[in-house]
Amino acid sequence: MSIRVARFLGWLWTRSVLLIACIVTVIPFLWLIASSFKSNEEFFRSTFLPMDGRRIAWERLTTEPFRRLFNELDFTNSLVNSIFLSSVTGVVATLCCAMGGYALAKFRFKGRGLCTALVLAAVLIPAPLIIAPTYQLLFRLDLLDSFAGLILPALAPAFGVFLFRQAIVSGVPNDLLEAARIDGAGEWRTFVTVVLPLVRPMIGTFLMITFLGMWNNFIAPQVVLQDPAKFPLSVAVAELRRGYYNDYGLQMAGTIISILPVMILFLVMQKDFVSGLTSGAVKA
Amino acid sequence: MSAGAAKTGPASSSATGGFTSKSAPWLFLAPFLVCFALFTVYPLVQSVVLSMQTTFGPGATKFVGLSNYRGLMHDPLFWIALKNTAVYTLGSLFIQLPIALGLALVLETPGLKGRSWIRLLLFSPSMVGVVFASMMFALIFEKQTGLANQGLRAMLAPLGIEWNLDFGWLQQHVMSALIVASLWMFVGFNMTFFSAALQNVRKDLLEAAVVDGAGPIRRFFTVTVPAIRPVAGFVVLMSVIGSFQLFELPFIMFNNTSGPDNRAMTIVLYLFQNGFETGDLGYASAIGWALAIILLACAGIQRLTARGEEAGAA
Structure with a gap:
């Protein structure tokens, strides 16, 4: 041959x-x-x-499945709920993790080793382990059936602090931070104007991870929420299968409505996202 | 945001402290630490306490010592859940990961046009939430109308085989249905990691191997495999951790049940049923700890083998 x-x-x-x-x-x-x-x-x-x-x-x-979703079934409401929950969680969690990662990456202080170890250990906790105790805690705090009960537990993912710590250690030179301080910038200003722009790709990646995490989250809203008016798309779609078992078109239309926004977002952000996602694994 | 605004005052006044500032790092860590302590550390500690209680809903608890764990050891349903989850995990390891690696290798052939678009396309199913993909696959696996049976019928017809449209994916072939669905969802995701790892393979070593007369299979095992081993270990661990937490796929596909004869019962599904259908958060926590211990053991084994390889190489 x-x-x-x-x-x-x-x-x-x-x-x-x-x-x-x-x-x-x-x-x-x-x-x-x-x-x-x-x-x-x-x-x-x-x-x-x-x-x-x-x-x-x-x-x-x-187009009847779509018309029924929006006219009879109040899917607009679920769509708005999903957008609200995911955006708030994404932005606040990203900020929390970026700030925490910055502290662990660039400051020397008592307790830094302990905090870092804690964050690393927490990455290992499987989410299902703390579902039951979190539910009980939300019950005691009277946060069941509320958006706060969904958002608050999602604001401090340990792996986020870890990712930002890595990104800041390798992507933010100390000279730049010193220069900003000599110029008289306060700590917060240094963080916002020097650190954040330098880790922009990680911010994009992590916003996407946390946004998607909430958008696609099913078990938490399923457990926490009672009132159908508060359901995000994940639960609303699953309810279609329960209430309209034989209505295939309706179920698939609901699924499309739920997937489409995420797909558009993914296409817009894909470059940063895919490289940011794999960078942690490949460098390690 | 208000936490961030409040921070400016004290932090900037102590800016002279520079890298060793006392208050600044704590102020930066504060929002994270507060949420983390309240919603990760506290529930973690509480899960130990809960696992030694029986509860009737979130309010009423009774201390029962270790009897939840003892009960778990003798609970046939738990063992069924464990067995199903393990079979599913092995399925995703031994079917999914080789396919993902194979695709990554093909994708990295030199001179391929449109590589980034293909990678993007194959990655896209993992952006679809598991709930939504499960909705899709629930109907794909329906008898008569489902895409799986109709597609197989159309493909096998030219070979003279008539595929039965009443083939019961959701009735008799539960595990196959779960594994096929997860294949669609995650092959591209795992492929992306392998594909990134293949960038670490040194071209000069591959060329040297060609000069030395090593065939493609030999080159793969002596040059490529050692280079991608660390990432492969990570991907395997991630797959095991993800697969062991399988919940939404069977829960949605089988309408909030554990499937015919509990064949779609998984560990997390059983945890959910106990905690939120029966209302026993205590037993659910014990199941959670069983899961955590299994996963920690897997992570430990992965670390040990990785370390053993490093030591062996050195």
């Missing part, structure tokens, strides 16, 4: 593997989109788009 043939086979192999992987990844998305515009009878008649012979029967598609 000549080298040229072998090279061509290699080329063909890598391209077909990637092509198959891409198709397998995309098809469920396409199926989801097509399904959300279908009536229930149509579900039994076609896999993707309704066909009339070889022609696509566009007229058999319907």
Whole structure:
């Protein structure tokens, strides 16, 4: 076998593997989109788009699932709840972690070793372990069935402090901090004008992580919230499966509404996000 | 934000302290530490206390000593949950990670056009929350109307095989359904880590191996594998930790139940049922500790093997 043939086979192999992987990844998305515009009878008649012979029967598609979601089922409310909960959590948690990481990275003080060790140890705590005691705590603080009960426990993820500490140690030179201090900048100003801009990629990554974490969180709102008016999309969508078990189009439309904002955000932020996510693992 | 504003005053007045300032680091740490103490450290300590109590809802508790743990050891449902979770974890390790590594290797072939777009596309399912992906897969695995059966029927038809549209993914093939769904969700995610790790493989070593006459398989094991080993260890540990916490996928797919004959019962699902359906936060905490101990043991084993390899290499 000549080298040229072998090279061509290699080329063909890598391209077909990637092509198959891409198709397998995309098809469920396409199926989801097509399904959300279908009536229930149509579900039994076609896999993707309704066909009339070889022609696509566009007229058999319907926007009714979406109309019902927003008119009958108050999905607007859930959408607003999700956006509010995720944005507040994302911004405040990122700020808390950036500040904490800065303190551990650039200051020498008694207790620094202990704090760092505590943060590192806390990364190992599996979330399900503290669900029950957190629920009990929220009950005692009278924070059950409130947004505060969802947001407060999400503001101090230990791995965030760890990530920011790493980013600041490697990305913020001490000379710059000293220069800012000599120029008379206070501690807070130094942090905001010198430190934060230098770790901008980590801020983007971590905002995305915390935003997504809240958006996609199911178990916490499921446990904490009672009042349907407060449900974020994750719980509202799961409720569709309970209350409208046979209404496939409705369930898929709700799922699309929940995924779409996140996908748009991901496309906007993808560059920082993917590299920031893997950097910690690869450098370590 | 108010915590940040309050900080400016005292911190800037002590700015002369510079890097050894006494108050500044604590003020920067304060918002984190307060939330951390209240919502991580306290619940962690309380979970030990709770695991020695029986509760009837969050308000009424009774001390029972170690009997929750003893009960757990003799609880057949817990063992079923543990077994299912372990099978699922092994499935994701031995099916998912090799595929992810293979894709990463293919993706890093020199001269490939559109690499970053393909990586982005394959990564995108992991942005979809597990709840939402579970909603999707619940319908994908339906009999008759589901994409899984219809797709298999269409693909196998040219081979002369007629796939049964009533193939019961959610009825008889529970574990396969869970593993297939998680494959779609996380292969691209794991691939991204492997793909980043492959940047660490030294090109000159690979070329030297070619000159020495090493075939592709030999090159893979002598040059590539040692270079990506640290990241691979991390990915394996992350997969184990993630898989052992499987909850939403079975919970949504099987309508808040543990599936037919408890075949979709997982550790966290059992924890949820005990804590929030039966109302026994104590027993739920004991299950939480069982989970934590298993995961800590896995992390410990990973550290030991990583250290052993370093020592062996040195």
